Amino acid sequence: xxxxxxxxxxxxxxxxxxxxxxxxxxxxxxxxxxxxxxxxxxxxxxxxxxxxxxxxxxxxxxxxxxxxxxxxxxxxxxxxxxxxxxxxxxxxxxxxxxxxxxxxxxxxxxxxxxxxxxxxxxxxxxxxxxxxxxxxxxxxxxxxxxxxxxxxxxxxxxxxxxxxxxxxxxxxxxxxxxxxxxxxxxxxxxxxxxxxxxxxxxxxxxxxxxxxxxxxxxxxxxxxxxxxxxxxxxxxxxxxxxxxxxxxxxxxxxxxxxxxxxxxxxxxxxxxxxxxxxxxxxxxxx
Amino acid sequence: xxxxxxxxxxxxxxxxxxxxxxxxxxxxxxxxxxxxxxxxxxxxxxxxxxxxxxxxxxxxxxxxxxxxxxxxxxxxxxxxxxxxxxxxxxxxxxxxxxxxxxxxxxxxxxxxxxxxxxxxxxxxxxxxxxxxxxxxxxxxxxxxxxxxxxxxxxxxxxxxxxxxxxxxxxxxxxxxxxxxxxxxxxxxxxxxxxxxxxxxxxxxxxxxxxxxxxxxxxxxxxxxxxxxxxxxxxxxxxxxxxxxxxxxxxxxxxxxxxxxxxxxxxxxxxxxxxxxxxxxxxxxxx
Numbered sequence: 001x002x003x004x005x006x007x008x009x010x011x012x013x014x015x016x017x018x019x020x021x022x023x024x025x026x027x028x029x030x031x032x033x034x035x036x037x038x039x040x041x042x043x044x045x046x047x048x049x050x051x052x053x054x055x056x057x058x059x060x061x062x063x064x065x066x067x068x069x070x071x072x073x074x075x076x077x078x079x080x081x082x083x084x085x086x087x088x089x090x091x092x093x094x095x096x097x098x099x100x101x102x103x104x105x106x107x108x109x110x111x112x113x114x115x116x117x118x119x120x121x122x123x124x125x126x127x128x129x130x131x132x133x134x135x136x137x138x139x140x141x142x143x144x145x146x147x148x149x150x151x152x153x154x155x156x157x158x159x160x161x162x163x164x165x166x167x168x169x170x171x172x173x174x175x176x177x178x179x180x181x182x183x184x185x186x187x188x189x190x191x192x193x194x195x196x197x198x199x200x201x202x203x204x205x206x207x208x209x210x211x212x213x214x215x216x217x218x219x220x221x222x223x224x225x226x227x228x229x230x231x232x233x234x235x236x237x238x239x240x241x242x243x244x245x246x247x248x249x250x251x252x253x254x255x256x257x258x259x260x261x262x263x264x265x266x267x268x269x270x271x272x273x274x275x276x277x278x279x280x281x282x283x284x285x286x
Numbered sequence: 287x288x289x290x291x292x293x294x295x296x297x298x299x300x301x302x303x304x305x306x307x308x309x310x311x312x313x314x315x316x317x318x319x320x321x322x323x324x325x326x327x328x329x330x331x332x333x334x335x336x337x338x339x340x341x342x343x344x345x346x347x348x349x350x351x352x353x354x355x356x357x358x359x360x361x362x363x364x365x366x367x368x369x370x371x372x373x374x375x376x377x378x379x380x381x382x383x384x385x386x387x388x389x390x391x392x393x394x395x396x397x398x399x400x401x402x403x404x405x406x407x408x409x410x411x412x413x414x415x416x417x418x419x420x421x422x423x424x425x426x427x428x429x430x431x432x433x434x435x436x437x438x439x440x441x442x443x444x445x446x447x448x449x450x451x452x453x454x455x456x457x458x459x460x461x462x463x464x465x466x467x468x469x470x471x472x473x474x475x476x477x478x479x480x481x482x483x484x485x486x487x488x489x490x491x492x493x494x495x496x497x498x499x500x501x502x503x504x505x506x507x508x509x510x511x512x513x514x515x516x517x518x519x520x521x522x523x524x525x526x527x528x529x530x531x532x533x534x535x536x537x538x539x540x541x542x543x544x545x546x547x548x549x550x551x552x553x554x555x556x557x558x559x560x561x562x563x564x565x566x567x568x569x570x571x572x
Contacts, residue, residue: 013387020380021402024453025409028417035420044431086301087308103309110312112556113319114514116530117549120537121315124322124546129329131318161315214408222410224517229537239412239517246521252420259416263409270408282397285404285461 029263036257052257062241062258069238070265073220076156080163080216081209088171088208093180104172111165119226122158123149126230150232158226163216170215170284174208175201210277211284214270221266238262316553323546342547353547362532369444369519369528370512373451377508378501380452381459385497388460389467406454415521418450443524450518455511459504466500467493506563510556 039049056062091103110118125131126148136142148154182204186196202209227237242262245255274281326338342353353359388400406414419442426440439445470493478488516530523531529548536545 010391010393013383013391014393016380016383017387017399017403020452020456021399021405024418024449025402025406028421029409029413031421031424032413032417035424083308086304090301090305106309106312108560109557110316112510112560113316113549113553114530114556115516116514116533116537117319117552118315120541120545120549121317121319123541124318125315161311164312218408218410222412222517224412224520225534239410242412242416243520246416246419252424255416256420259413263413266408266410281401281404281408285407 032256033260035253036260038253040253052254053261055254056257056261065236065238065241066261066265068236069221070269072152072156072159073217074269076159076163076220077213077217079156080160080167081213083160084164084167084171084212088168088175091168092172092175093178107165107168110161115162115223115225118161119158119229122154122161123229126154126157149230150235152231152235155227155231155235158230159220159223162223162226163219166215166219167212170208170212171205172208174205178204206277207279207284210273210279214273214284217269217273218266221262319546320550320553322543323550325543328542351544353544353551356544359529359532359536359544359548362527362529365444365526366513366529369447369451370509372448373455373512374505374508376448376452377455377459378463378505380456381463381504382497382501384456384460385464385467389464390472403457403460406457409454411454411515411517412521414453415450415518418446418453419521422446422449441524442522444526446522446524447519447528450522451512451515454518455508458511459508462504462507463497463500466497470496503563506559510559513552513556 036052037048037050038046039051041047056066087103087107091100091107095103123130127133128145128147128149130149132148133142133146136146137144178201182200183196186200191199222239224237224239224243227235228240231237238258239262242255242258245251245258270281274284323342324337345351384403388396388403422440423442423446426437429435429437474496475488475492478492479485483491514530516534519528520531520534527535529552533545533548536542
């Protein structure tokens with residue numbers, strides 16, 4: 001190809017990419033940042049200021065929810081990792097032939113249903129008139145209906161459930177490529193189960209662990225349905241406050257500020273996770 | 287912990303019990319959702335009152351309105367289909383172009399642009415929706431105020447929902463298609479050029495057929511992701527609500543087995559789509 005034709009094809013391919021990334025990602029986010037620093041003085045005049053951010057720090061309701069959402073998301077991510085690791089290990093290393101494909105497929109099935117359907121299933125199980133309550137009564141372990149929904153444990157159960165696939169798949173992929181000789185060598189050198197796990201398996205699986213944790217953390221932090229439908233009256237989620245500002249109260253300036261704060265929190269934690277484990281975004285996602 | 291290392295019976299038993307418990311945890315919510323779509327009772331809860339198809343077929347005359355006679359839900363379903371169609375078309379087209387751009391061309395700043403391309407995956411869905419709402423709907427407001435021109439496309443509604451979903455689904459389809467393009471042998475294309483094909487002909491007769499399985503895979507994934515999306519959609523939806531948002535609104539009013547009927551339909555639909563795509567990719571040698 002001549003240089004000019006090469007240049008032309010580069011621009012032909014680059015243009016759609018730039019349009020997408022600039023018009024749908026960069027400019028809208030910059031505008032959100034700009035609006036978050038605007039203060040409405042009257043219906044048609046605006047001034048610059050940090051009033052929205054001040055509101056966030058002075059209203060304890062905002063920042064308490066913020067901290068709560070962050071902490072619960074980290075907890076959920078950690079639990080998801082703990083729950084998923086033995087399963088991924090079994091699928092990648094212990095199961096053979098047909099069983100392997102079948103088990104992997106079984107992990108995928110729930111994710112062909114939407115988050116709403118999954119959450120709804122949990123509501124049918126956990127609520128006062130739900131299945132667990134009925135079973136407990138039938139077994140004689142409870143005298144009356146038991147309410148298991150609308151508390152933090154229920155929210156975490158639902159969130160871990162939602163995150164599992166995104167943890168199992170990267171873990172299986174990385175564990176699959178591991179050389180068993182490394183593990184055997186670890187045992188031959190006198191390592192216990194714990195030592196081999198810590199010194200051989202976990203370092204090897206680190207890219208999968210990091211990519212799973214990032215995706216699960218992101219999804220949990222930004223989830224809306226599960227905390228709202230399964231959580232109690234006091235267990236607000238930060239996304240709910242953003243939604244309230246935008247849709248219910250039509251206070252875009254405040255909503256934009258809360259949105260920026262959530263974005264900063266998620267970026268910060270993802271960045272920290274990558275730095276602490278020595279991974280790069282490109283390596284774990286691309 | 288690997289096949290060649292002996293394990294105690296006690297450990298094996300415990301591991302097996304954990305696996306069983308895990309898969310029960312995975313299956314239970316979906317199972318109950320499906321089963322209660324056929325319970326002859328006004329609430330999705332025990333006791334079991336017998337099998338019925340009312341939640342699909344009842345025409346409202348006996349106080350029950352089945353899914354196929356529920357105009358609100360059917361309209362929402364149709365909205366979801368239309369949104370998913372456009373999201374699939376746009377994000378797969380963009381995905382193809384991006385894949386070629388990043389896999390086949392060398393240019394300055396490629397690494398930086400690649401990381402930009404990955405960004406939508408680490409932005410919470412709610413924030414993607416909010417930023418697009420702030421920018422486009424805000425622009426429509428400003429234009430209307432300044433010049434009295436109504437830019438209705440940029441108000442909450444179908445076009446904005448499509449834009450919001452395209453933002454992150456494009457990244458996913460790019461990754462799927464790029465992964466397959468990476469395995470392509472460029473010599474095949476060179477052979478076509480040597481045989482006298484123009485670059486365009488070579489692309490359509492050699493490279494594109496090679497990419498097709500991944501294009502179908504990306505399309506099915508895009509369709510499912512769009513259909514199921516809630517977090518981005520809820521911020522951008524106007525008067526014609528897609529199915530997930532409509533279901534959410536119904537669910538807040540209280541649950542009826544009609545919701546189970548919809549949920550089961552969604553699960554079966556997406557499972558069928560997933561199986562068609564998987565069957566396709568298995569039957570083609572890659």
